[in-house]
Amino acid sequence: MAATAPFFPKTSTASITNPPKMTSVKKLAESRGLASIPPVYTFPSNPQDEASSESEETIPTIDFSLLTSSDPNQRSKMIQELGKACQEWGFFMVINHGVSEVMTKEIIDAVKEFFDLPEEEKQEFQEKHVLDPIRYGTSFNISVDKVLCWRDFLKVFVHPEFHSLNNPPGFSDTTLAYSEQVLKLTRELLRGISASLGLEDNYIDKALNLEKGLQILVANFYPPCPQPELAMGMLPHSDHGLLTILIQNEIGGLQVQHKGRWINVNVIPNSFLVNTGDHIEILSNGKYKSILHRAVVNNRAPRISIAMPLGPALNAIVRPAPKLLDNQNNPPAYIAMKYKDYLEAQQSSILDGKSSLDRVKIKMV
Numbered sequence: 001m002a003a004t005a006p007f008f009p010k011t012s013t014a015s016i017t018n019p020p021k022m023t024s025v026k027k028l029a030e031s032r033g034l035a036s037i038p039p040v041y042t043f044p045s046n047p048q049d050e051a052s053s054e055s056e057e058t059i060p061t062i063d064f065s066l067l068t069s070s071d072p073n074q075r076s077k078m079i080q081e082l083g084k085a086c087q088e089w090g091f092f093m094v095i096n097h098g099v100s101e102v103m104t105k106e107i108i109d110a111v112k113e114f115f116d117l118p119e120e121e122k123q124e125f126q127e128k129h130v131l132d133p134i135r136y137g138t139s140f141n142i143s144v145d146k147v148l149c150w151r152d153f154l155k156v157f158v159h160p161e162f163h164s165l166n167n168p169p170g171f172s173d174t175t176l177a178y179s180e181q182v183l184k185l186t187r188e189l190l191r192g193i194s195a196s197l198g199l200e201d202n203y204i205d206k207a208l209n210l211e212k213g214l215q216i217l218v219a220n221f222y223p224p225c226p227q228p229e230l231a232m233g234m235l236p237h238s239d240h241g242l243l244t245i246l247i248q249n250e251i252g253g254l255q256v257q258h259k260g261r262w263i264n265v266n267v268i269p270n271s272f273l274v275n276t277g278d279h280i281e282i283l284s285n286g287k288y289k290s291i292l293h294r295a296v297v298n299n300r301a302p303r304i305s306i307a308m309p310l311g312p313a314l315n316a317i318v319r320p321a322p323k324l325l326d327n328q329n330n331p332p333a334y335i336a337m338k339y340k341d342y343l344e345a346q347q348s349s350i351l352d353g354k355s356s357l358d359r360v361k362i363k364m365v
């Protein structure tokens, strides 16, 4: 059987040299008397059509206190459940994670204060390259988006080097405290995932050099939208990293795809939502898939979500774990690639399902 490595295109520099000017959706939504959305935010077919409001299937829950329990039986039971959640869903809720409710509330408030700053103050971080450590913008990538998403964002690289903003006051301290706790939690979950794959507990941590892993604060702001049925907060996509940890204010809007259907996520209070990213799919050679998810908008209240993906170190080369491969029955299904190159290409492209991952898949001929 021969395998061909697909071509992974070089990033265009258009977004660096000549970025289009942005208008935040927050500003647009606050303009007086906005009764309908401009055509550039209107999707050709009703984007929310297929959502199923309730599912007879329940999203898995992982009890973090049991995963880290000193009782080996409890830990191995949770590792099994974690593996099952990764294989069947790619999405789960984490309870008893030890991060205080006060801290999650503080970070959501800090992010809200950032988006509430006057536009002139936020502009400093606008129109940046996708690998700049602090980036404020709207939609996903306005250099390439054909229809804009009803979403503003702030992305800050918080690890391995901690970057932050001086304004609003307290933003930096709150972000540092939260991201350190989430980093610990994510690395622990990845130990469990390594074990569930039959690898050493610290395999992922070591192979991908998570000591220098890239952790990003992705803050999303979705203002109320006068025609939510025509707009989209975030298009269906999978995340680039290994795992993403997500929290939100009291407003829902996240949907995940499960067995080909969109499922509204109803959050257990004080839990973290976790999804597997493209690099877990690559590392596990497709045993665990990255999950498609999207965000819908509403006409009632602003929604804030904070996603914190953790990926490999930027210069780490990711490939399927050799121990999981077998030339006859399980040959490598993805090419080896430097995380930085993957990230740059994914962030510079249109958000389109799992198209970035498809480009590193080996086509069997």
Ligand SMILES: O=C(O)CCC(=O)C(=O)O
Residues within 6 Å of the ligand: 218, 220, 234, 239, 246, 248, 253, 254, 293, 294, 295, 305, 307
């Ligand atoms: O707002 C949400 O719930 C989803 C955010 C998300 O998928 C992302 O930031 O990658």
Ligand SMILES: [Fe+2]
Residues within 6 Å of the ligand: 237, 238, 239, 244, 293, 307
């Ligand atoms: Fe996402």
